[in-house]
Amino acid sequence: MKHVVLLLFLLVICCNNSNKVNKDYADYHSAALKYCKDKGFNDRYYFLLDFSIHSGKNRFFVYDFKKGGITDQNLVTHGSCDVFESNLTKYNTAKFDVKTDSHCSMKGKYKIGRRDSSSWGIKIKYWLEGLEASNKSAVERVVVLHSWEAVANNEIFPDYSPLSWGCPAVSDDFMKKLDGKLKASDKPVLLWIIE
Incomplete structure (x- = not known):
């Protein structure tokens, strides 16, 4: 019996540790600040979305350059990609x-x-203009930042966030925060999706 309890304990520890976010984004933050200064973007903050993280965990990060840290974070959807296939891993991380x-x-x-204006969530969207070959079709595909009632406002792991058609969709409450920040910005804001 002791062996069974110990084995179960070890399994729980291993599973929990494998899903913890212990990443150092320092290189991204430095590169983002340089990019923002060079291109005339807002150099007070930027948005970093790490799609290697499970979709039921916070992976949309607001990074404040002046404070040198993440000031807010929340869930965000990723694209369905193989929506018509019975591949359950599609809910976890993005393709x-x-x-x-x-x-x-x-x-x-x-x-x-x-x-x-948007037909989703709080009825507001922001157009995303792809700046690299890997996202150059964003405007054509109407990949926008918007909210969606189906996205939770708190972590739901081990459950998954719903899938989008490529848009990074957030909860209504989180979108209200982002909208406030974006409306107050006199310069364009950088959003960077990584894996």
Whole structure:
């Protein structure tokens, strides 16, 4: 009996540790700050989305350059990509493809563009302009930052966030925070999707 209890304890520890976010994003933060300064973007903060993290865990990070730390974080969806296949791993982490109608996410740096009305969530979206070959079709694909009622406002791991058609969708409450920040910015804001 002791062996069974010990084995179960070790399994729980291993499983929990494998899903902890223990990443050092220092290189991304440095590169983002340099990019923002060089390109005339907002150099107070940027958004980093790490799609290698399980979709039921926080993986949308607001990084403040002045404070030198993450000031807010929340859940975010990724693209369904193989939505019609019975592949359960598609809910966990993202696949990437730049092709139109792929419904996949796209890696890379984006300029958060024009604020517009949306049929989702709090009815606001921001156009994302892809800045790299890996996301150049963002405007054509209408990959936008928006909220969605189906996205939870707190971590739900081991459950998954719903799948999008490539948009990084967040909870309504989190979108209200982002919208406030974005409306107050006099310069474009950088959003960077990594894996």
